[in-house]
Amino acid sequence: KKNIIIDCDPGIDDSLALLLALQSEGFNVVGITIVSGNAPATIGAQNALKVLRLVDRLDIPVYIGAEEPLKVPFESAQDTHGEDGLGNSRIPFVTSVQPKANAISFIKNTLKQNPNTTVFALGPLTNIALALKEDPNCFAEISRFIVMGGSYLSHGNCSPVAEYNFWCDPDAAKFVFSQNLPVSIEMVGLDVTRKIVLTPTILEYMKHTDEQIYQFIQQITQFYFDYHWEHETVLGCVINDPLTIAYALDPTLAKGFNSHVEIATTGISRGQSIVDDHNFWQLPNNSYILTDVDQTAFWHLFLSRVCKAEGS
Numbered sequence: 512k513k514n515i516i517i518d519c520d521p522g523i524d525d526s527l528a529l530l531l532a533l534q535s536e537g538f539n540v541v542g543i544t545i546v547s548g549n550a551p552a553t554i555g556a557q558n559a560l561k562v563l564r565l566v567d568r569l570d571i572p573v574y575i576g577a578e579e580p581l582k583v584p585f586e587s588a589q590d591t592h593g594e595d596g597l598g599n600s601r602i603p604f605v606t607s608v609q610p611k612a613n614a615i616s617f618i619k620n621t622l623k624q625n626p627n628t629t630v631f632a633l634g635p636l637t638n639i640a641l642a643l644k645e646d647p648n649c650f651a652e653i654s655r656f657i658v659m660g661g662s663y664l665s666h667g668n669c670s671p672v673a674e675y676n677f678w679c680d681p682d683a684a685k686f687v688f689s690q691n692l693p694v695s696i697e698m699v700g701l702d703v704t705r706k707i708v709l710t711p712t713i714l715e716y717m718k719h720t721d722e723q724i725y726q727f728i729q730q731i732t733q734f735y736f737d738y739h740w741e742h743e744t745v746l747g748c749v750i751n752d753p754l755t756i757a758y759a760l761d762p763t764l765a766k767g768f769n770s771h772v773e774i775a776t777t778g779i780s781r782g783q784s785i786v787d788d789h790n791f792w793q794l795p796n797n798s799y800i801l802t803d804v805d806q807t808a809f810w811h812l813f814l815s816r817v818c819k820a821e822g823s
């Protein structure tokens with residue numbers, strides 16, 4: 512089994528990503544670290560526990576990390592994800608287990624003690640940046656680093672050019688991309704994640720699968736459906752984060768290219784991921800940018816793992 516750490520800000524789509532990872536036998540989730548993003552970190556941690564309870568995995572530790580971005584004031588995405596970060600679903604709190612403190616130490620120590628761990632970053636990169644600032648070598652033995660964030664040719668989702676995770680903490684994103692990490696940053700950006708739409712038809716199909724999982728997904732996505740219909744005239748909701756997990760499980764699901772990427776931090780380009788696809792800067796590649804995804808293959812994988820759907 513592959514050891515993985517999931518750094519996230521649950522978050523409706525983060526929760527779906529957690530479900531996919533937890534329901535996939537190839538992965539051993541050694542810990543879930545929480546950063547402020549879609550919701551403040553304390554709320555996000557509670558949401559991670561709700562997901563763990565659903566699949567009876569409260570043995571997996573949840574660690575709270577950075578409450579605020581490195582430099583800019585924190586702006587959550589509770590308008591999109593609900594006050595509770597889970598679409599105002601009123602799922603009861605988990606009281607039997609408490610989240611732990613110090614996500615940054617957990618990330619550093621785990622990566623040192625367990626070579627070949629894969630790290631997923633599904634929220635602003637604050638926790639990852641802080642871990643690398645405290646110990647620039649902590650990624651030395653990592654297996655893969657897969658990030659949901661940024662966009663290449665697609666427009667932004669919180670400014671004309673910026674995707675939320677990089678926009679929320681642009682200084683952390685800039686720092687992480689400039690670290691000459693020993694592995695390429697696998698950038699799963701809006702170019703591909705926008706194509707992953709949970710439609711009413713897919714949700715309807717889930718009804719015939721695992722009852723509890725269906726109820727949970729239905730409850731947390733209702734608000735997201737309404738938001739997408741109202742603001743983006745999309746019938747269904749875009750779920751960004753689960754593609755990172757699916758792609759790690761099945762690399763044939765998506766493809767891209769290697770390039771050098773930098774993140775802008777201020778002004779109208781705040782949070783923009785600038786991909787030097789023509790090699791103007793003559794700098795070494797630091798990223799692998801996904802550009803194409805097989806949506807049908809994604810849904811087959813998601814439904815068979817998360818919902819235990821047969822015949823998919």
Ligand code: BDR
Pocket residue numbers: 522523524525549588591633634659668674675676751752
């Ligand atoms: C990203 O921002 C959040 O709203 C989602 O959880 C995802 O990680 C998409 O821009």
Ligand code: CA
Pocket residue numbers: 519520521522524525548549633634752
């Ligand atoms: Ca997220």
